[in-house]
Amino acid sequence: MSTDTVKTVGVESQVHNTKYDEVMSAVREISAGIIQGSAIGPASFVVNSGDLKAITSGNCMCKYADDTYLIIPSANEGSRMAELANVESWSQKNNF
Numbered sequence: 089m090s091t092d093t094v095k096t097v098g099v100e101s102q103v104h105n106t107k108y109d110e111v112m113s114a115v116r117e118i119s120a121g122i123i124q125g126s127a128i129g130p131a132s133f134v135v136n137s138g139d140l141k142a143i144t145s146g147n148c149m150c151k152y153a154d155d156t157y158l159i160i161p162s163a164n165e166g167s168r169m170a171e172l173a174n175v176e177s178w179s180q181k182n183n184f
Contacts, residue, residue: 104116136184137151137182140175
């Protein structure tokens with residue numbers, strides 16, 4: 089899977105599409121988040137996502153530049169839905 093940013097036109101008007109298995113999605117407007125490709129983007133993401141943490145002991149939320157990985161060991165398999173609900177809730181609260 090590869091993701092291609094079509095263009096960024098200022099902070100208020102960003103568009104994006106995704107290419108998967110040689111099929112390109114429709115271009116969609118993005119009204120939230122961190123601008124990809126900007127010099128300040130990675131640092132801004134680190135600052136803005138500082139309070140996004142795993143809610144289950146033993147799970148780990150790893151962040152680098154503009155990527156986030158939720159690592160759930162097999163012993164915590166049952167926490168998947170709660171962890172994803174936490175990420176979704178955090179994203180809505182923080183306009184991501």
